[in-house]
Amino acid sequence: MTDPLRVVLLGTAAGPYPAPGRQGCANAVVVGGRVYLVDAGYGTLGKYVAAGLSPRDLAAVFVTHLHSDHVAELFTLFLLGWGPANQGVVDPVPVYGPGPDPTDPGPPAAGTAGLIAGNLAAFGQDVAVRQRTSDRPRLAGLIRATDVSVAGETVVHEDDRVRVTARAVPHPPLHLALGYRFETEHGVVAFSGDTARSDAVGELAAGADLLVHEAMEPDFYRSIGYAPKLLDFLAASHTSPADVGRVAAAAGAKRVALSHLGPADPARLDDEGWLRRVRPHYSGPVVVGHDLLDLAVSKTV
Template sequence: MTDALRVVLLGTAAGPYPAPGRQGCANAVVVGGRVYLVDAGYGTLGKYVSAELSLRDLGGVFVTHLHSDHVAELFTLFLLGWGPANQGVVDPVRVYGPGPDPTDPGPPAAGTEGLVAGNLAAFGQDVAVRQRTSDRPRLAGLIHATDLSAAAGAEIVVHEDDRVRVTARAVPHPPLHLALGYRFETEHGVVAFSGDTARSDAVGELAAGADLLVHEAMEPDFYRSIGYSPKLLDFLAASHTSPADVGRVAAAAGARRVALSHLGPCDPARLDDEGWLGRVRPHYSGPVVVGHDLLDLTV
């Protein structure tokens, strides 16, 4: 497809544990044929290829936060999709995401730069062999990782090129010190991504007047019905957004369309599309779609 602006929901599941029906969280923003990836959970590379997207067209990766269900295949994209064969990555790609927690009292856990560097070291033997035995550029030179920081309430410009301007805001996803939502502005339209977050004015600001808001949704009644403790339910409520609140956020922001993704429960047999839509529609009058893997939306 050659539409000027598309969003492909590559993976739409919440959480790291594999479940039927959906795979890990990942989204492709396609602007005039160039691909910008938001998150890379488990299954991302296979879904990327199934969507008939070329890694040669990858223009940037934007990580919302460093939970495993959002970065499990970040390095895999490059490790398995690198080099001139099969239209792999041959030009440097910028990868943006949260940095380490500056308040961590122990040895600081890796940020996005450290995550990439650690993977390069862990797969060093494989990488070295492939660089010696095939015609491909140095892998370390292709992944330009950047640690981001964002104060609460502040908007930061993350990336600009001839197709897109990307800004970010911190969103509440405790206990992580930083999770990000993103806004993609193009000449063809605006797309916003909530990332993982409790209901937040920051998402509303990112989504102000957007043509499409891709928002996470977690239904607390389901987790209550399967016996989650009050403590765990409180934790989920503090770090995720109910579908009803997604509707409220979208309405307040004036978003023209909403796609629900990062769905919990992720198995469609546990909560079907009408169940999701019925929770959003009382609070938002615009069009809503329920995310499924490989859903392709023209903006």
């Protein structure tokens, strides 16, 4: 019997550089067979299919922020998984994510809606040919991209299976990065997105049955010779595994999964190394994320 609420860590690597053992950041929240995707880094579509998920069951996509390691395959997911053949997407799918930075003094960079529009234009020849030569709905009509703005904790999506709220989290220098909370009748799951240690994540994860939190180990980057300026940048925009433990404990999260791991290569820091850094600060169960790790989630008292 399929668990009514599952989280599949499709990709668990931090950063845009490919690394052995893990691929780009992506997570599937599966509620009664319906799929809600959080981020779509490199390798997402292959992992999505390898997890036994069907593009036809994709109900919504939630983008935490617009760094390439979180959106590299956002459009590819639709471009290669669209149409009635092979259980592709045939119904509109909402896509939520940050908009453009209103304070950017240069030419405006695209937000989530602009990213989708730009990809539709870039792949216009391919899309047009496929629409002419096969029985497919218009691709532009299937991707309903919305630029999200938040004030405190904001409801961004609600349907008959899930209520999703978003909150801004600190990931400088981006003007907006988001964490998400998924509330279902079967349990609650929270995602930190990329963030420095933050009370905002604690609020999203309050009492959650599972918190999926990024983790970056500064000692590793110090050991391989990163310059002090870059180390300061990483510390200001990411969370150490020790601080993940502190956030989870303060939030009362029932279980924690570490993902978006830096270093991404398991040979550089093994599971026990990650756990050893979290355990002094959090007494609940912790799992170290690996691609395709499938976690059943249920309400806990």
